[in-house]
Amino acid sequence: MLVKDVICILLMLVGFFFFTTATLGLLRLPDFFARLHATGKGDTLAVFISLIGLAVYQGFSLTSAKIVFIAVFMFLAQPTATHAISRAAFRCGVQPWTLMEGGKE
């Protein structure tokens, strides 16, 4: 097993961990803004780490350059999409979740 295989496996496993946490946050958090907070940051970091791992596995070629381009593009595009949809929700009057007294939502 080569060194680049070990690096690729480590990076892909870390990316899969962040994907799992982002999905759990999307499922379990109580509010729309909280769900976006989980999936916006977690998915961005997970995609970046996973794509860098695949680029390391491919070696130095045109394919790895394209993969790095996709990683940089997702690192710019994902927060933009998250911000756009969050602004749409805020302007349409979705109220953020707060903990009322008595434990009621």
Place this chain on the structure above:
Amino acid sequence: MTQFFLILGVGMCVLVLLCLYRATYGPNVLNRAAGISAIGTKTLIILLLMGVIYDRIEMFIDISMVYALLNFIGTVVLAKYLETTGEASC
């Protein structure tokens, strides 16, 4: 190494199914849009894993690039549409 990528792809498909719950039963259309965006992000990685497994990543990388662009543009356009029409009532 192929076996590792296969197991990782199957795990990613399980995560896509979990996100599909939010995209199907989300309380309003904004939650559904967030779930669909998360599914598109995971599909990008699944496409690249398929390319590595089938040993044809030169073809799959272009499909993956187009998929990333379409996912971003679709989410932004949907957000703009919901913002202007005001249909995203909670």
